Amino acid sequence: MKKTLVAMTVATLFSTPVMAQSWLLTDAESGMDKGNWTISSQQLKLQGQPFSIEQKVLHGGKQEGSKVITLRSENGLTIALSPSRGMDLLHVNGHGVRMGWDSPVDEVVNPAYINLESRNGLGWLDGFNEMMVRCGFEWTGHPVSKDGVLYTLHGKAGNTPASRVEIVVDDQAPHEIRIRGLLKEHTFKKANFSTWTELRYIPGSDSFTIHDELTNHSDYPQDYQIIYHSNFGTPILEKEARFIAPVKSVSPFNDYAKQGLKSWNTYDAPTKGFDEMVFNLTPLADAQGKTVAAVINSKGDKGAAIEFDTHQLPLLTLWKNTDTLKQGYVTGIEPGTNYAYPVTIEKEQGRVKQLQPGQSQAFTLTYTLLKDAQAVQKVEQRVKTLQGDNAPQLEEKPLAVE
Amino acid sequence: MKKTLVAMTVATLFSTPVMAQSWLLTDAESGMDKGNWTISSQQLKLQGQPFSIEQKVLHGGKQEGSKVITLRSENGLTIALSPSRGMDLLHVNGHGVRMGWDSPVDEVVNPAYINLESRNGLGWLDGFNEMMVRCGFEWTGHPVSKDGVLYTLHGKAGNTPASRVEIVVDDQAPHEIRIRGLLKEHTFKKANFSTWTELRYIPGSDSFTIHDELTNHSDYPQDYQIIYHSNFGTPILEKEARFIAPVKSVSPFNDYAKQGLKSWNTYDAPTKGFDEMVFNLTPLADAQGKTVAAVINSKGDKGAAIEFDTHQLPLLTLWKNTDTLKQGYVTGIEPGTNYAYPVTIEKEQGRVKQLQPGQSQAFTLTYTLLKDAQAVQKVEQRVKTLQGDNAPQLEEKPLAVE
Amino acid sequence: MKKTLVAMTVATLFSTPVMAQSWLLTDAESGMDKGNWTISSQQLKLQGQPFSIEQKVLHGGKQEGSKVITLRSENGLTIALSPSRGMDLLHVNGHGVRMGWDSPVDEVVNPAYINLESRNGLGWLDGFNEMMVRCGFEWTGHPVSKDGVLYTLHGKAGNTPASRVEIVVDDQAPHEIRIRGLLKEHTFKKANFSTWTELRYIPGSDSFTIHDELTNHSDYPQDYQIIYHSNFGTPILEKEARFIAPVKSVSPFNDYAKQGLKSWNTYDAPTKGFDEMVFNLTPLADAQGKTVAAVINSKGDKGAAIEFDTHQLPLLTLWKNTDTLKQGYVTGIEPGTNYAYPVTIEKEQGRVKQLQPGQSQAFTLTYTLLKDAQAVQKVEQRVKTLQGDNAPQLEEKPLAVE
Structure with a gap:
């Protein structure tokens, strides 16, 4: 652990030409990592x-x-993320509300101990406990074997340790903080993706933004897929909690989900034997493509909302895993380029996107912890406005059979 | 490495309300590990x-x-175990006798470097060199593929790093030592097993006890299997060494073992081309279900004995791997819930056990280093008593064909 | 990091009875590693x-x-190798010439993060960026499944961390340096190979020697395969760069390579869509079995040469991967016991070699950085002499179909 802080002026690095201090925590290029490390606004005299x-x-x-x-804001949120696990968000807490859930997996598993191919491509489940895990970018979705190659559950990004991690703090109030991490999916002849992930947070706020930029560094067009698998349990999820989002249509992921179609947007109490139901949604958005989805508790005074851009992430998966508490009582709100079908089906049905050589694609999502009825109502109102007069169209038939 | 010793009173933690000092070496919950660390009775003024x-x-x-x-007792045993490898026992030495063997695998392999799925499910062989390795708990036995899932050789416990490790030393003479380690087999939707392993040893003694407690933390019944794969080579194993145990019946594991059935309980010298013969035994026990198995050298003045409880571990596998020294000249005495057939066969033949939600199962085995003829004779006498008048029944036909 | 240098006299360890100092950097037997560590001739007062x-x-x-x-010689070469990755050579630089290439994989990947079985046995590509990687020793070549076992691309040696690493510096001028590393391929019942790798370098020189010694420690004969996959990109590789070597015959590895057979020994500029062409060569050698192969730039004033012994390594593979720079513009000169076909084909066609119990086999290759026209011409002359009057025989038909 180095005790000296290396502070640099990074004015030229970012689009907004603000002066800022930055700290390099990890850098594969020079082979360094700070290990245990801390700073505080007090120490920085901010x-x-x-x-x-x-x-x-x-x-x-x-x-x-x-x-x-761990980023701690006394009057705002405490946000924990793991550079070892794709800069994924572990959990977010504030105002007595927790965004996150209790998985049977209760450690922050080092990917060195994970074999994604185990259990026929379900090895990802050995580490899954995040509030938000990036499922991508080479592929996402349920596992499938094609030509002997096993496309494992939800891809590799979430089990990729960040190659470069830096912290940036704006000099000017309100001292926006950025935690940036670089994920590489580099395989000779197969992929040359880099993703700069960024978490932006203003101390004291109830929201934070994830801004990722995926670049195809290869000289060939490359398919990509991404699902932002965002997961919420108690205290938000509970009996009669509701999912809200402006949607054009809803369809069951598979035959089992058909029987839950009518009550697709309300939740049961923890229910033994429920397992999971998944629904494929097509979100409605405003003229700029912006939309929002949220889960709110039964009283309507706690919740978690995600704003995203349908030009970047046109699809939305709702995962209702309202089995017992010990099994991991949780719902997933999953904006993505794709649904969770195997990549073979997504490709066949024309939903897999592509980046040209050198091309980048940004993904911006703003997560808000809804701490009271007022915050909930604001999102409800926005959903109502975007939904307009048209009720969501319920489709009986799953888009595909796995 | 922290140099201060954190000593706590743990009187309430254990069933026997003794006062004890304890040290926490590893704790995933708080994310700590002491690294290199040592204590001694001298230092503790015991x-x-x-x-x-x-x-x-x-x-x-x-x-x-x-x-x-490594636990060293000057007048007793030196016991080495690895928290990184499922708290497995590496080797035990005392009085010039070694319990353990020489595997071609001569490192304590970090599971991060092992792919259990390699060689069609035989990756476990890349790390196998222990005196005792826990084969379980989700499954055990030879590898098998079912519905695309590869159930790898002998399960995952032996390649699971312990999440919590603590050392407890009784305040009162004879200052019993307990080395406890927590193994988690936690996979979302698949398993939620925790096993508290415990090694109990009284300084100066020639015996130690393994006391494990497996708990199913999920809300669903869960199959489990366990084999305590206990392995002994030279100087105990040698030409005309003998295996002794009270048994009701003996059957060859497969066709190859048939030809060795008549001499099932005596050993050959290291024999090129022998490979391995395996025998399935049904142990006889006393009224409390207690029994014993041992391997003793030709002169009958050295050996290793295992006492176990047939209510917990009703079956016994004898593995005779008396190939050349360099191949790993070794015999396995393997009390278990199961034989070493693939889980599919064990399930089919009704031997796989189950834990209900929240239910625990204890396994207690006492290992004794038999240092002289007197110690050997004591075990021989016990075997004789338990065997009684009935000779073991030799079955010609293997229970199953893999 | 220990700051004291442990210097030993190792006169008896090596065949040449010179006095030398040595340093043990890594030793699995005693469980130590020096971590960050450095010495210099100045410090040693040489x-x-x-x-x-x-x-x-x-x-x-x-x-x-x-x-x-990293071994740095001010007036000679800078050689970087990785003990974590089979003592493989990362890159070699001197006189403004680089031996090595730019892979999309730009980190020195710890094998703990590699699953060789991924992508149907192509996991090796997740770490491939070396100037020289040992492909062996249990098997080499393209992946293939046989009886459910996946023989992964190019074997395991290149992803095996060295168990013992030592540095030896001769007391006498010119103070030859040896960097020795022990690779173990030890799997119970499957393999018991140890390979002592050695890099020999005389400060100030433009050449270095790789001297490996593979031993079969098992009591059974054991097949082995080895390809020294030696890879060169810019500035040596370029449009109209040439491959030179005395060869008896050349055949295309597969149908795609047929179309490049006529120009098999000249290179294209980086070419989109080229992918790779592979040629199987049978080298000609002098009376002692010694031969040489090299790649030289278009002007003939830069190059890389490899001398090897056809008694040890009778075959030579030429890998032309002249795709775009970003894809990894590179050529491989690959002396070996085998071609790059899957082990099943190599076995079938009688090219797989075997070591008897206890038997060792040495492999000696000398790499030379050709820094100017004179150095290039010297190699050209040697190739010409060895080739003699006979033109290489071009075979139209691949030896095998994968």
């Missing part, structure tokens, strides 16, 4: 909302060597 | 049999980062 | 060509924990 940022290297079990960065 | 306990982090080759705990 | 040797532990991304040893 006025305004107090905050601290800490990187910690974990030990024990299969999390040996995993790193977690 | 009277009686002197002992020391050391944790060491290993480097080099595929053992990079593996941890070994 | 006269003659100045040099330094450094071991560095890398961090970030999938190279977390990977080690690199």
Whole structure:
């Protein structure tokens, strides 16, 4: 652990020409990692909302060597993410509300201990406990074998340790914080994707933004898929919690989900034997393509909302895993380029996107912790406006059979 | 490496309300590991049999980062186990006798470097060199593919790094030592097993006890299997060494073992081309279900015995791998819930056990290093008593064909 | 990191009875690794060509924990190799010439993050960026499944962390340096190979020698295969660069390579869509079995040459991967016991070699950085002499169809 802080002026690095301090926590190019590390607004002598940022290297079990960065804002949110696991968000807390869930997997598993191919491509389940995990970018969706190649559940990004991690704090109030991490999916002859992930947060706020930029560095067009698998359990998810979003249509993912189609947007209490129901949604958006989806508790005074851009992420999957608490009582709100069918089906049905050589694609999602009835109502109103007069169209037939 | 010892009173943690000191070496929950660490009876100012306990982090080759705990008792045993490898016992030495063997695998392989699925499910062989390895708990036995899922050789427990490791030393003489380690087999939707392993040893003694407690934390019944794969080579194993145990019946594991059925309980010298013969045994036990199995050298003055409970572990596999020394001249005495057939066969033949939601199952085995003729004779006498007048029944036909 | 240097006299360890100093960097037997470490000729108070040797532990991304040893000779070469990756050579630089290439894989990937079985046995491509990678020793070549076992691309040696690493520096001028690393391919019942790799370098020189010794420690004969996959990109490889070697015959690896047969020994500029062409060569050698192969740039003033022994490595593969720069514009000169067909084909066609119990086989290759026209001409002349009057025989038909 180095105790000196390397502060740099990074004015030229970003589009907005603000002055900022930055810290390099990890850099594969020079082979360095700061290990355990911390800063605070107090230490930096910044006025305004107090905050601290800490990187910690974990030990024990299969999390040996995993790193977690925790951003703490006294009056706002505490956000934990893991550079070892694709910069995925572990959990977010604030105002007594938790965005996240309780998975049976209770460690931050180092991908070195995960075999994505195990259980016929379900190895991803050995590490799944995040509030938000990037499912991509070479492929996403349920596993499938094609020509002997096993396309494992939800791709590799979520089990890819970040090659470069940096923290940027704006000099000017309100001292926006950016936690940036670089994910590489580089395989000779197969893929040359880099994704700069960024979490943006203003201390004291109830929202944060994920801004990712995926680039195809190869000289050939490359298919890509991404699902932002965002997961919420108690205290938001509960009996009669509701999912809200402006949608054009809803269809069951498979035959099992058909029987839940009528009540697709309300939740049951933890239910033994429920397993999971998945619904494919086509979101409605405003003129700029912006939309929002949220899960809110039964009283309507707690929730989690995700704003996203349908030009970037045109599809939305709703995952209702309202089995028992111990099984992982959780719902997934999953904006994406794709549904969760295997890549073979997504390709066949024309939903897989492509990047040309050198081309980049940005993905921007704003997550808001809805701490009270007022915050919930604001989102409800926005959904209502976007939905307009047309009720969602319920399609009986699944788009595909796996 | 922290140099301060955190000593706590753990009187309430255990069934026997003794006062004890304890040290937490590893704790995934708080993300800590002590790394290189040591204590000794001298340092603790304890009277009686002197002992020391050391944790060491290993480097080099595929053992990079593996941890070994060595418990040394001057007048008793030296016991080495690896928290990185499922708390498995590496080797035990005392009085010039070694319990353990020489595998071609001569490193304590970090599971991060093992792919259990390699060689069609035989990846486990890349790390196998233990005196005792837990084969379980989701499944055990030979590998098999079913519905595309590869059930790899002997399950995952032996390649699971312990999530919590603690050392407990009784305040009162004879200062019993417990080395406890928590193994998690947690996979979303698939398994939620925790196993608290415990090694109990009284300094100066020639015996130690393994006491494991497996709990199904899921809300669904869960199949489990366990084989305590306990392995002994020279100097115990040699030409005309003998296996002794009270058994009702013996059957060859497969056709190859048929030809060795008549001499099932005596050993050959290292024999090129022998490979392995396996026999399925049904042990006889006393009224409490207790029994014993042992391997003893030709002169009958050295051996290793295992006492176990047939209510917990009703079956016994004898593995005779008396090939050449360099191939790994070794015999396995393997009390278990199951034989070593693939889980599909074990299930079909009704031997796979199940834990209900929240239910636990304990497994208790006492290993004794038989240091002289007297110790050997004591076990022989016990076997004789339990066997009674009935000779073991030799069945010609294997229970199953793989 | 230990700061004391452990210097030993190793006069008896090597065939040439010179006095030398040595340093043990890694030793699995005692479980140690020096971590970050460095020495220099200045520090050792050695006269003659100045040099330094450094071991560095890398961090970030999938190279977390990977080690690199860099040998720097001011007036000669800078050679980087990775103990974590089979002692493979990463890159060699001198006189403004680089031996090596730019792979899309730009980290020194720790094998803990590689699953060789992924992509139907192509997981090796996740780490491939070396100047020289050992493809062996249990098997090599393209992946193939046989009896359910996946023989993954190019075997395991290149993804095997060295179990013992030592540096030896001769006391006498010119102070030859040896970097030795022990690779173990030890799997119970399957393989018991040890390979002592050695890089020999005299400070100030433009050449270095790889001297490996493979031993079969098992009591059974064991098949082995090895290809020294040696890879060169810019500035040597370019439009109208040439491959030179004395060869008896040339045949295309597959149908695609047929169309490139006429121009088999000249290179194209980076060419989109070219992918790769592979040619199987049978080298001609002198009376001692020695031969040489080289790639030289268009002007004939830069190049890389490899001398090898056809008694050890009778075959030569030429890999022309002159696709675009970003795809990895590179050519492979690959002396080996085998061609790159799957082990099943190599076995069928009688090219797989075997080691008897206890038997060893040495492989010696000398790499030379050709820094100017004179150096190039010297190799050209040697090739001409060895080729003699007979033109290479071009065979139209691939030896096998995969």
